[in-house]
Amino acid sequence: MPQQVLVTGGAGYIGAILLPKLLERGDSVTVIDKLLWGIGPLLSIIGHPNLRVFHADARDPARLQPLVDEAEVIINLAAIVGYPACQHHPTTARETNVGIIEAIANRMRPSQRLIQASTGSTYGAVEGICTEETPINPLTLYGETKAEAEQHALRVGGIPLRFATVFGVSPRMRLDLLVNDIVHQVVHNHTFVMYEGHARRTFIHAVDAAASILFAMDHYDAMSGRPFNVGDEALNYTKLEVAQRIKNQYDFYLHCAEFGEDLDKRDYAVSYQRIKSLGFGASITLDQGIDELLKVCPLMKPFSIYRNF
Ligand SMILES: NC(=O)c1ccc[n+]([C@@H]2O[C@H](COP(=O)([O-])OP(=O)(O)OC[C@H]3O[C@@H](n4cnc5c(N)ncnc54)[C@H](O)[C@@H]3O)[C@@H](O)[C@H]2O)c1
Incomplete structure (x- = not known):
């Protein structure tokens, strides 16, 4: 059944993949976005009769509230994304990442549905396998x-x-993400300096991240009121393993450095059993994502604006 969907931050990396899928399903989509990365990511769908795009700051209640009121489903993607960007803009980060969802939740009626883009960076340092029951201990x-x-x-x-x-290609590219960053750097410099190579990380293609949002819309009653790790055990790799997978497709010099650290302390194997038990799994492998990145990154400038800091 087609729904009225509000997407905050819909012109970003994940939103630009999600929106065409919502429109294909017949949903009516409203976007509120500050357009930090321009309107380019939405140009190919902008003429769609079921799409409205508001260039506005979702922190502004006068702009946000009427859009919340008319929506059946709200997907909150708007954020200052990643710890470097948040460190650079701490007040904006707090107002955006917390203030917008707080305003949405305060405004919502019980019949409305809400999907919040969250992150494994909430966990902080974790011993053993990370499930949704693992205590949250964010470090940034x-x-x-x-x-x-x-x-x-x-x-x-x-x-x-x-x-x-x-990881992967989207109409709004991001090159600050680990896999995308390595591929972009190696095709331009033929070298990558890696720190904490043994850190265990976990990945998902942007297409599958968008698919998980549709999945949550379709399984809302079963998922409501609980957090879900979104990914796939098949995509748990150390950073060094990621570099090796890239090397298999494109040779470069890998230097393992003693300096540098991930302030989010992401070094864990993540369990995706909760979402898998409902039927969700990733459809795109790391190798497939690397393959498409290797097509795109040589066509981008060595110093790119597509970084979130
Ligand atoms: N890409 C990832 O690896 C990843 C991982 C975990 C979680 N997430 C989460 O997914 C969501 C989307 O991430 P993304 O990768 O698409 O990021 P992105 O930076 O590409 O997109 C964020 C969008 O939000 C918009 N925005 C920012 N502040 C706004 C405001 N005040 N009002 C309206 N719009 C505003 C920006 O213009 C941008 O279009 C974020 O909430 C992020 O925390 C992303």
Whole structure:
């Protein structure tokens, strides 16, 4: 059944893949986005009769509230994404990452549905295998704000989706993401300096991240009021293993450095059994994602604007 869907931050990396899928299903889609990365990512769908795009700041209640009121489903993607960007803009990060979802949750009626884009960066340092029962212990402002945001979503029965690190090509490219970053750097420099290569990380293609949002819309009653790790055990790799998979397709010099650290302390194997038990799994492998990145990154400039900091 087609629905009225509001997507905050819909012109971003994940939103630009999600929106065409919603429109294909017959949903009517409203986007509110500050257009930090321009309108380019939505140009191919902008003429669709069921799409409306508002260039506005979702922190502004006068702009957000009327759109929340008319929506059946709200998908909150708007954020200052990643710890470097949050460190650079701490006040904006808090107002955006927490303030918008708080305002949405305060405004919502019980019949409305809410899906919140969250992240594995909420966990912090984890011993053993990370499940949704693992205590949340964020170590950066990004993780903290996303963890606080989850609480607002949960109190109205919303579904926080804790995405693995996303990779792959989107109409709004991001090159600050680990896999995308390595591929972009090696095709331009033929070298990559890696720190904490043995850290265990977990990944998901942007197409599958978008698919998980549709999945949550379709399984809302079963998922409502609980967080879900979104990824696939088949995509748990160490950073060094990722570099090796890239090397299999494109040779480069890998230097393992003693300096540098991930402030989110992401070094864990993640369990995806909760979402898998409902039927969700990734459809795109790391090798497939690397293959498409190797087609695109040589065509991009060595110094790119597509970084979130
Ligand atoms: N890509 C990943 O690896 C990843 C992983 C985990 C979680 N997430 C989460 O998924 C969501 C989407 O991430 P993305 O990769 O698409 O990021 P992105 O930076 O590409 O997109 C975010 C969008 O939000 C918009 N925005 C920012 N502040 C706004 C405001 N005040 N009002 C309206 N719009 C605003 C930006 O213009 C941008 O279009 C975020 O909430 C992020 O925390 C992403």
